[in-house]
Amino acid sequence: METAVPVVEARDLKKYFGARPAVAGISFDVHPGECFGILGPNGAGKTSTIRMIYGLSPIGGGSLKIFGRHIGMDYRRIKARIGICPQDNNLDPDLTVLQNLEVYARYFFIPPARARRRALDLLCFMSLESRQKSKVTELSGGMMRRLIIARALLNEPALLILDEPTSGLDPQSRHQVWERLNELRSRGMTMLLTTHYMDEASRLCDRLMIMDRGRILVEGTPAGLIRDYVGEHVIEVGEPTDELRKHVRVSGLVHEDLEHLLIIYGNRHDRIYHEIAARYCPEGCLMRTATLEDVFLKLTGRGLRE
Amino acid sequence: MTRISWRFSRVWQRNFLVYRRTLLVGFMPPLLEPLFYLLAFGVGMGLLIGHVHYEGRDMTYTLFIAPALIAINVMSNAFYENTYASFVRMYYQKTFDAMMATPLTIEEIIAGEMIWGASKAVLATAVMMSVISCFGLIRYPDGLLLLGIAFLGGLAFASLGMMFTAVIPQIELFNLPVFLFITPMFLFSGTFFPLENLPLWVQRFALTLPLTHLVNLCRACAYGSFAPSCMGGLVYLFALTLVLFPLAIAAMRRRLIK
Numbered sequence: 001m002e003t004a005v006p007v008v009e010a011r012d013l014k015k016y017f018g019a020r021p022a023v024a025g026i027s028f029d030v031h032p033g034e035c036f037g038i039l040g041p042n043g044a045g046k047t048s049t050i051r052m053i054y055g056l057s058p059i060g061g062g063s064l065k066i067f068g069r070h071i072g073m074d075y076r077r078i079k080a081r082i083g084i085c086p087q088d089n090n091l092d093p094d095l096t097v098l099q100n101l102e103v104y105a106r107y108f109f110i111p112p113a114r115a116r117r118r119a120l121d122l123l124c125f126m127s128l129e130s131r132q133k134s135k136v137t138e139l140s141g142g143m144m145r146r147l148i149i150a151r152a153l154l155n156e157p158a159l160l161i162l163d164e165p166t167s168g169l170d171p172q173s174r175h176q177v178w179e180r181l182n183e184l185r186s187r188g189m190t191m192l193l194t195t196h197y198m199d200e201a202s203r204l205c206d207r208l209m210i211m212d213r214g215r216i217l218v219e220g221t222p223a224g225l226i227r228d229y230v231g232e233h234v235i236e237v238g239e240p241t242d243e244l245r246k247h248v249r250v251s252g253l254v255h256e257d258l259e260h261l262l263i264i265y266g267n268r269h270d271r272i273y274h275e276i277a278a279r280y281c282p283e284g285c286l287m288r289t290a291t292l293e294d295v296f297l298k299l300t301g302r303g304l305r306e
Numbered sequence: 307m308t309r310i311s312w313r314f315s316r317v318w319q320r321n322f323l324v325y326r327r328t329l330l331v332g333f334m335p336p337l338l339e340p341l342f343y344l345l346a347f348g349v350g351m352g353l354l355i356g357h358v359h360y361e362g363r364d365m366t367y368t369l370f371i372a373p374a375l376i377a378i379n380v381m382s383n384a385f386y387e388n389t390y391a392s393f394v395r396m397y398y399q400k401t402f403d404a405m406m407a408t409p410l411t412i413e414e415i416i417a418g419e420m421i422w423g424a425s426k427a428v429l430a431t432a433v434m435m436s437v438i439s440c441f442g443l444i445r446y447p448d449g450l451l452l453l454g455i456a457f458l459g460g461l462a463f464a465s466l467g468m469m470f471t472a473v474i475p476q477i478e479l480f481n482l483p484v485f486l487f488i489t490p491m492f493l494f495s496g497t498f499f500p501l502e503n504l505p506l507w508v509q510r511f512a513l514t515l516p517l518t519h520l521v522n523l524c525r526a527c528a529y530g531s532f533a534p535s536c537m538g539g540l541v542y543l544f545a546l547t548l549v550l551f552p553l554a555i556a557a558m559r560r561r562l563i564k
Contacts, residue, residue, distance in 0.1 A: 017564070056406055057564055076409045084407040090400035094324040103323065106316045107408035155408075 317418025
């Protein structure tokens with residue numbers, strides 16, 4: 001995999017809006033066949049990065065190669081091989097479900113007969129075959145999302161870009177979307193995903209990076225990041241006593257003190273947990289498996305954004 | 307302009323498909339509007355006015371206004387298509403965003419939109435001509451030139467409309483160019499009364515308005531009186547389009563590519 005040309009190769013990539021850097025020089029690769037995630041709080045530069053990759057926004061500095069070609073030069077050939085599932089619903093409300101796919105296929109110059117075949121196949125794949133003639137505005141949020149993903153697959157892309165693919169969906173719809181995306185992944189589709197949902201990132205991404213304020217904070221596999229930055233387990237203690245705080249400090253445990261909540265990170269915590277539970281928490285405390293959310297909050301902080 | 311190719315036709319096709327879906331809505335105005343106007347102005351006003359003197363000819367008031375109705379229709383079809391309708395597609399429906407994620411360029415998308423606006427003006431003109439011809443108010447075969455004039459005039463007003471779409475922050479503000487620009491032109495471009503009876507400065511001012519030239523050209527085609535003197539109007543509309551069309555594309559590029 002290391003020898004293959006990366007699908008996306010960003011080097012010191014930048015984007016400015018006025019004097020404000022939205023992306024402040026980031027470098028990363030997306031390899032063929034992997035699902036790569038970009039995580040970060042609002043304003044981290046995720047969407048700016050993605051928009052440069054699909055050619056909607058010119059790069060502000062550095063270099064960006066897609067399929068080994070410079071983005072500024074071969075935009076038409078590059079765009080012909082990318083499928084995009086944007087954050088905002090931009091399905092065509094003037095057209096039916098099937099027409100949405102057929103008209104979009106024309107923008108890629110796919111011959112009508114092939115476009116029709118492909119559209120029908122994709123509607124089946126996304127369980128929308130019974131809604132062919134419906135107006136887009138009659139679809140539920142989950143159906144619209146699935147239709148957008150179907151539309152992104154029309155040109156048989158070599159790179160599928162998903163910008164917050166399950167935002168605003170109910171749990172059933174999210175799981176259905178994940179299942180379809182996992183199936184695509186198992187077929188070897190290269191995917192680039194942004195999301196606010198850590199469970200989504202853990203579930204789908206082979207590798208991911210966490211961005212904040214236009215820079216990359218960390219990059220790695222979900223399991224590796226959890227292992228390296230928080231450990232296996234997390235102990236949460238509500239309304240911690242000063243005694244406990246002191247104990248934690250003295251024992252040198254990695255922790256975060258949020259006034260009303262004390263979070264202790266680390267490995268092989270069974271013994272420590274029992275000790276803390278027995279001696280410092282008459283009201284009980286909680287030990288759970290560490291998640292990507294712990295990594296995210298630890299690295300990007302808990303302050304609200306925007 | 308190197309980023310434009312025949313691919314703009316895909317954008318045109320999309321709009322044509324939607325137009326066909328709502329055919330009745332698209333056909334009703336050009337079908338009924340001339341009937342209303344001919345009835346109200348031609349018959350109603352015509353009784354008061356009697357005959358009109360235009361370029362050395364006496365003619366009925368109905369005959370005088372019929373080609374002007376076509377010119378107005380070209381203006382409004384193209385202008386409204388590339389202001390209100392294009393703005394809805396751009397701003398509310400995000401149709402252009404979706405297109406920009408494909409091999410289409412922004413230049414092709416906007417060119418496709420404007421050429422569609424001009425085409426819609428031609429379609430409306432054809433419908434309108436069929437109604438007006440029933441009253442014997444168009445001389446053929448010269449009258450067929452109206453279709454070509456409609457495309458040229460349509461493209462000029464489409465480009466003009468797109469210029470406003472590129473700079474306007476919200477849809478309500480289109481009322482401004484309509485009120486300050488379209489409505490005065492509708493009234494003062496030699497549409498409902500001949501300019502030759504007016505003071506010279508008014509005539510000169512009217513000649514700066516694109517609709518004046520479009521009205522003159524439509525009359526020449528409808529009356530079969532196309533003369534070398536009409537060339538001025540043709541050149542005017544041609545030059546206007548040649549300037550505004552690329553300017554509108556550049557302005558839209560500035561708005562949409564960030």
